[in-house]
Amino acid sequence: MQIRDLPNLDPGDPDIRSGPRLLLWLGRHQVGGQLNSLFWGLVNQLSVAALPIGVGLTVQAVVDGSESRLLYAAGLVALTGACVALGDVMLHRATMTNWITAAIRLQQLLARRTAELGSTLTRRVAAGELVAVSSADVEKVGWFVEALSRFTAAVIALIAICTGLVLYQPALGTVIAIAVPVLAVSALPLLPVTTRRADTQREKAGYATELAADTVAGLRVLRGIGGEELFLGRYRAASQEVRGAAVHTARMWSVISSIQVILPGLLMLIVVGYGAKLALDGAIAPAELITVYSSVLLTAHPLRSIAEITMAYSYSKPSARRLVRVLALRRPDTGAKAPHGRPGGDLYDPVTGILAPAGRLTAVVCGDPDTAGALAERLGGHAPAGPGDAPASVLLGGVPLDELSLDGARTAVLVQDKEPVLLSGTLEELFDIPSSGKVSAAQALEAARCDDVLGALARAFPAAGGDPMATRLTERGRSLSGGQRQRLALARSLVCDPEVLILDEPTSAVDSHTESGMAQGLKRLRADRTTVVFATSPLLLDAADQVVLVTGDKVAAVGAHRDLVRTDARYRAVVTRETGGAPSQRPPAAPEHGENSA
Numbered sequence: 378m379q380i381r382d383l384p385n386l387d388p389g390d391p392d393i394r395s396g397p398r399l400l401l402w403l404g405r406h407q408v409g410g411q412l413n414s415l416f417w418g419l420v421n422q423l424s425v426a427a428l429p430i431g432v433g434l435t436v437q438a439v440v441d442g443s444e445s446r447l448l449y450a451a452g453l454v455a456l457t458g459a460c461v462a463l464g465d466v467m468l469h470r471a472t473m474t475n476w477i478t479a480a481i482r483l484q485q486l487l488a489r490r491t492a493e494l495g496s497t498l499t500r501r502v503a504a505g506e507l508v509a510v511s512s513a514d515v516e517k518v519g520w521f522v523e524a525l526s527r528f529t530a531a532v533i534a535l536i537a538i539c540t541g542l543v544l545y546q547p548a549l550g551t552v553i554a555i556a557v558p559v560l561a562v563s564a565l566p567l568l569p570v571t572t573r574r575a576d577t578q579r580e581k582a583g584y585a586t587e588l589a590a591d592t593v594a595g596l597r598v599l600r601g602i603g604g605e606e607l608f609l610g611r612y613r614a615a616s617q618e619v620r621g622a623a624v625h626t627a628r629m630w631s632v633i634s635s636i637q638v639i640l641p642g643l644l645m646l647i648v649v650g651y652g653a654k655l656a657l658d659g660a661i662a663p664a665e666l667i668t669v670y671s672s673v674l675l676t677a678h679p680l681r682s683i684a685e686i687t688m689a690y691s692y693s694k695p696s697a698r699r700l701v702r703v704l705a706l707r708r709p710d711t712g713a714k715a716p717h718g719r720p721g722g723d724l725y726d727p728v729t730g731i732l733a734p735a736g737r738l739t740a741v742v743c744g745d746p747d748t749a750g751a752l753a754e755r756l757g758g759h760a761p762a763g764p765g766d767a768p769a770s771v772l773l774g775g776v777p778l779d780e781l782s783l784d785g786a787r788t789a790v791l792v793q794d795k796e797p798v799l800l801s802g803t804l805e806e807l808f809d810i811p812s813s814g815k816v817s818a819a820q821a822l823e824a825a826r827c828d829d830v831l832g833a834l835a836r837a838f839p840a841a842g843g844d845p846m847a848t849r850l851t852e853r854g855r856s857l858s859g860g861q862r863q864r865l866a867l868a869r870s871l872v873c874d875p876e877v878l879i880l881d882e883p884t885s886a887v888d889s890h891t892e893s894g895m896a897q898g899l900k901r902l903r904a905d906r907t908t909v910v911f912a913t914s915p916l917l918l919d920a921a922d923q924v925v926l927v928t929g930d931k932v933a934a935v936g937a938h939r940d941l942v943r944t945d946a947r948y949r950a951v952v953t954r955e956t957g958g959a960p961s962q963r964p965p966a967a968p969e970h971g972e973n974s975a
Contacts, residue, residue, distance in 0.1 A: 380474055388485040393705045396697030403479050403522055410478060411526045414471035418530025421464030425678050426538045427457045433668030440664065468527065476523035483515045483700060490704055493783060501706055508590060509583040510703055514696035521686075521693035528686035531679030535561070538672055538679075546661055549652055549669045556644045557676060561683050563640055564633040568691050571629040576695040578622035585615040630688070637684050641677055648673050720781065720789050721876050722774025724907055726756060730932035731909075731925055733877070735774075738900050738908045740921035740938070744928065744951045746882070749911040750795060752927065753881040756909060757792035773877065791875040795882050797866035799854035804834065805846040807865065813874040816902065818846070821871035824898030825864045826891050830857070859886035867895065877907045884917060896920035913952055915942075926951070 392402040404411065431454035438446035487510070491498055498507070539557055542550030589612060652666045661669075724733040729752065733739040743749040756771055758778030770777035778786050788811075799807065808818040822831065831845035837856075838848040854862045867883050883899075884892040896917045899908065910917055918924050918938040926934040926941065926948045934945050941948040 380477055383478065383481050384485055385482060388482045388489070391486055391704055393701045396694050396701055399697045399701050399704075400518065400521060400693065403482070403518070404525065406482065407475055407478060407522065410471065410475045414468060414475055414526035415529055417464050417467040417471050418527050419464075419533060420460055421468050422530045422534035422679055422682075423537060424457045424460035424464055425675055426534050426541075426672065428454065428461070429668045429671030429675060431457055432671050433664045436667050437662070437664035468530075472523045472527060475526065476519040479522040480515050480519035483518060484511060486704055487511050487515075487700075490706060494706055495787075498706065502703060503583075503587045506583050506587060506699075507703070509579070509586050510696075510699050513579070513582070514699050517689075517692045517696040518700065521689040524682070524686045524689045527682045531682035534679045535676060535683075538676060542669060542672055546665055546669050548655060548660065549648060552647065552651065553644070553669070553673055553676075556647075557680075560637075560640050560644065560676075560680060563636050564684065564687060567629060567633055567636075568687055571626065571633065572691040572694065574622070574626040574629055575692055578619065578626050579695060579699075581615070581619045581622045585612065585619050588612050588615050633684070633687075637680065641680065645670075645673055720773045720776045720785070723772075724756065724790075724877050724909065725772045726752075727769045727772065728755075729927060729930055731756065731927065732935075733907055733909045734923070735907050736905050737922040738903065738910065738920065740910045740912055740918045740924045742913055742918065742924060742926050742948065742951055743911065746795075748927070748930070750881055753792055753794065753879050753909075753911050756877075756879050757790050758786045789875060790877040790879065791870060791873055792879045793866060793870045793881065793883065795885070797862070797869075799850055799857075799862055799865060801850055801852045803847055803849050804831075804865075807850065808869060808872050810869065810873055812872050816872050816874045818868070818872055820902060821868040824871055824895070824902040825868040826887075826894040826898060827861075827864045827868055830861045830864060833861075860888070860891070863887060864891075864895070867899070871899075871902055874906070877909070878903060879909045879911075881911045883910065884912070884914060889916060892916045915952060918952065924948075 389402075389406060392398040431450055434450035434453065435447065438444075438450050491507075494501075502510075535557055539550070539554040542553050544550070588608075648670060652661065652669060655661045656663060656666050722735050724735075725731070731739075731741060731752070733756075741749070741752065743752065758771060758781070770779040772778070773781075773789060778790065781789065805818075808821070822828075834848040835843050835845045850856070854865065857865070863883060863886050867880070870878060870880070884895055887895065892914060893916050897920060899910075900920050910921065912918060915938065921938065923935060924938050924941055925932055926945065928947060934941060934948060936944075938952075942952065
């Protein structure tokens with residue numbers, strides 16, 4: 378496979394029984410690329426090994442005073458030099474192709490698993506760990522795949538060199554043939570310790586990455602509460618732990634590197650001393666001694682490849698193990714067959730008793746925001762976070778969501794959580810999503826009250842020619858205020874137009890006037906669809922067809938907002954922050970700073 382053929386149409390079904398099996402599976406899927414790089418590795422390594430022959434012939438021709446043999450030897454040296462250069466260039470191209478191909482295949486597998494698991498993935502694996510797995514670990518595994526063919530070529534080259542020296546000069550060749558395998562495996566006893574240290578370094582680096590990601594994501598909140606220094610101190614401490622672990626690992630690699638320098642040096646001294654004695658005794662010619670000496674000198678090149686594969690494997694094995702841990706995650710499967718057709722009807726949760734009638738706007742009030750988030754995910758058919766969660770599935774039109782296919786469930790039910798993510802790109806690309814096609818971006822933007830957002834974007838990005846849909850959003854929409862991000866996210870969900878739309882606090886960062894318009898726009902645009910809103914805002918609750926009060930994970934009351942405020946003290950305590958007396962409406966919320974500017 379060439380790089381131009383990437384990405385793969387189908388990355389395959391990986392062997393996730395263990396880290397080494399995953400590495401073996403990758404190797405089997407790149408046999409052609411490995412053979413190609415092996416061929417060019419042999420061209421390169423054997424050409425390097427052949428250089429001493431040309432050098433020895435050159436010296437012998439000078440000693441004998443033979444001009445013809447000198448020209449022949451010079452031509453041989455030039456030819457081997459050209460083969461070394463060609464082999465090195467093509468080997469680099471082939472190994473880089475193997476590295477990139479393996480990395481892209483793994484990233485496709487991770488992306489497929491992420492899409493399958495959805496929001497349940499971050500409940501099982503920390504966000505920082507995912508970043509480290511999809512970047513550093515993928516790179517380490519790709520490095521091993523890339524080094525494998527060069528290692529094989531190096532082993533073949535060393536066997537060829539030792540065999541040739543034994544045949545060419547048995548006395549010295551036997552010494553070298555015995556010593557070279559010892560040099561090749563001299564560092565192996567230290568690898569287990571080095572691998573453990575590298576694994577510790579990787580875990581600490583993953584924690585530091587997770588801490589940095591969480592800090593950046595909550596930077597605005599940290600600034601508001603003055604917690605920047607606290608988190609900075611935590612990250613500084615984590616960073617120092619990573620540095621200490623890296624130094625600890627580097628010490629072992631320095632010992633291994635020292636062994637790989639000292640032992641070949643000792644071998645060279647032995648060869649020179651023993652060879653000089655043989656030459657003085659007349660057992661070998663000076664040209665033969667130079668040839669053997671040069672061959673020993675050039676064994677350092679394939680020995681470096683062997684040292685590299687040991688280092689690559691020590692890093693890639695724990696990385697492959699972490700990749701397996703992520704790739705092995707699965708959504709719970711009841712084994713039931715998905716019904717035909719697109720499901721529809723009332724949404725009912727048998728555990729809490731929440732009933733959202735079809736085609737109605739239902740508001741759910743919870744006193745605990747965390748409870749509201751968990752219920753929103755449950756109503757969306759997401760997998761439970763742990764084994765203690767209730768196994769009963771939410772029903773849509775009498776059909777358990779667990780029995781729907783993944784695509785069917787995602788088409789039928791869409792959950793927008795408290796902090797929806799806006800990907801970088803143009804506004805037009807933001808709304809280029811799978812949808813029913815019945816709701817246009819313009820209708821959704823109007824219902825979400827995004828007029829001022831569009832105007833602010835058009836002014837902030839004059840290069841778009843005044844077309845707000847052509848303006849670019851920064852990563853996660855960080856150039857926008859919280860209220861602007863909420864409105865664009867709501868508009869995106871409205872464009873999708875699912876059978877059931879579940880919103881978790883979709884107006885928490887906007888002012889009262891905007892919130893009132895959003896509530897009316899939502900109700901109008903979703904008139905024939907089932908909508909569930911988790912909220913405690915009187916403006917949203919008043920627009921709902923019915924309100925459900927949940928306390929203690931059970932439905933406590935159902936009715937219209939104004940009736941519940943008047944008759945239910947528990948509801949009044951949550952919505953109006955009162956525990957008794959006459960009900961009162963909460964004062965209008967102040968808009969977030971920067972709400973009306975991009």
